[in-house]
Amino acid sequence: MNPNDPFIKIKPYLTTHSLFPENQEAPIHFLENSETPTGLTYRRNHFPFPALSTKSYYLTITGSVKNPISIPYNQIITMPSRTVTSVLECSGNKRAHFEPKVFGEQWNDGAISQGTWKGVPLFYLLQIAGIQDSAREVVFEGNDSGVKKGQHVHFARSLPLKKAMEHDCIVAWEHNHKPISSKHGFPFRLIVPGWYGMASVKWLKTIRVVDHPFTGPFQTDDYVYYPHKNNNEEAVPVTVSHVNSIIQQPRDRQILQSGQHEIKGLAWTGEGVVTFVEVSLDDSETWKPANLHGQPLQYQWIMWSYSFLFEKNREYSIKVRAYDSNGHFQPEIAFWNWKGYGYNAVSQIKIKIE
Known part of the structure; x- marks a missing residue:
């Protein structure tokens, strides 16, 4: 088989972690566009997919x-x-990169995607309903449900009222210019740009405004940073996405011929925009600025690249770190927490040159 044959279509696929429930990574090393195709968008589920129809959906x-x-x-x-x-x-x-190791779905780098979402601003719906003065949080409940710690529950999360009223929080019905797929939240999905994906509740069925802190299991048990394994001291909720990056090419432990090669990848952040990406080829002794491709845009990843002349018969440790407009940058060591959230240490790979 000749991979250069124009009649042969070669494409990447999702990497499967589990099927029941379905958890699959995007082929992040091969994505080059601002929109991840729906079929390659990562899937993260706690429960089976609900079967829904728009005919009688409220x-x-x-x-x-x-x-x-x-x-x-x-x-x-x-x-x-x-x-x-x-x-x-x-x-x-990136949970799989934590040291010491933590339990949970062992995601590598592909539990991330980028898409275009269209929907009604959440604040518009809340204004129609009329928020009472006592309101503190807004709870979002999806149609996906199952057993957690012996109890049947629906996936539900809350946002502080102030966050819920931001104009970019939407109740979406379209993803990449088509109705949301059944595996990504059809018919409605809350989209909370800049926050980790657990906030963007899928298969949304109920919005409940409350006058007290919400304490559902996916709010106060899961999706919390617990820095101490044996107690809950200093625990804080998971919210805004950390500044982060990935090296798409070359791949880790890849063997290349000597000569000029391009190192490239993606960088992103939750609040603000990525302003700077730098690369090290000598294990952090020196850092060189990478080229950013395009204008940094809020909530979106940006492509970066760095070209280097690699010498024969050598091994290289390549590291990358991104900075954002709020002064955040990737640390050498990620903030360890026993549930394994928010990994954003300096991205690194090793390659061999023949």
């Missing part, structure tokens, strides 16, 4: 509101809309 807004309402699908998609292109990254992305 989104309910209840709780500490003046006008509790249930709005049918066909009405919501006619409401004022907003389109947001955003990275969505699982908070457990």
Whole structure:
């Protein structure tokens, strides 16, 4: 088989971790566009996919509101809309890199994708319902459900009211210019740009405004940074995505011929924009600025590259770190926490030159 034959279509695929529930990584090393194709968008689930139809689908807004309402699908998609292109990254992305190792889905680098989402701004829906003065948080419940610690629960998360009212938080019905797929939240998915993916609740069915802190299991047990394995001291919630990067090419432990090669990859951050990426080829002794391709945009990853003349019969340790407009940068060692969230240490690979 000749891979250069124009009649042979070669394409990357998702990397499967589990099927029940389905958890699959995006082929991040081979993505080059601002939109990850839907079929290559990572999948992170706690429960089986719900089977839903738009024919009798309503989104309910209840709780500490003046006008509790249930709005049918066909009405919501006619409401004022907003389109947001955003990275969505699982908070457990790169968990497999933690040392010491932690339990949980052993994601490598591909629990991340970028897509374009269209939907009604969340604040618009909350204004229709009329928020009461006592409101503190907004809880979002999906249709996916199952047993967790002996109890049947739906996946549910909350946002502080201030965050929920930001204009870029939307209840989306389109992903990459088509109705959201059944595996990515159809018919409605909350999109919270800049926060880790657990906040962007899929298969959204109920929005509940509350006057107290929400304490569901995916709010106060999972998706919390626990820095101490034997107690809950200094625990803080997982929220904003950390500044991070990945080396797409070359691949780790790849063998290359001597000569000029391009090191390239992606960098992203939750708040602000990526402003600088630098590369080291001598194990952090010296750092050189990489080229950024395009204008850094909020919520979106940016492509970077660095060209280098590699010498024959040598091994190279390549490291990359990104900086953002808020002064955050990738540390040499990630903040260890026993559930394995938010890994963003300096990206690194090793290659051999023949």
